Amino acid sequence: MSTVTSATAEESGRWEPVEDLPPSAKLVAKVLDYEETLTQSQLAEETLLPPRTVRYALSRLEAVDAVESRFSFSDARKRVYRLAI
Secondary structure, rough: OHHHHHHHHHHHHHOOOOOOHHHHHHHHHHHHHHOOEEHHHHHHHHOOOHHHHHHHHHHHHOOOEEEEEOOOOOOOOEEEEOOOO
């Protein structure tokens, strides 16, 4: 198996937890893959999805342990999300 094929197989396996999730959850996961950490409002802005849809997507991603969240250091009222896969 070549290294390119091996890398592709690893990448494919990495995304396995989100395969059966709605498109909005996949979009949120992909944006987090590029952006490292974002708040819900930043995710809504980046994805152009309504805030309610982002909340739903994050809950689905959390259910399959694909994202992690923590309180924001700059504003403890907000949570910051990052991809965990």
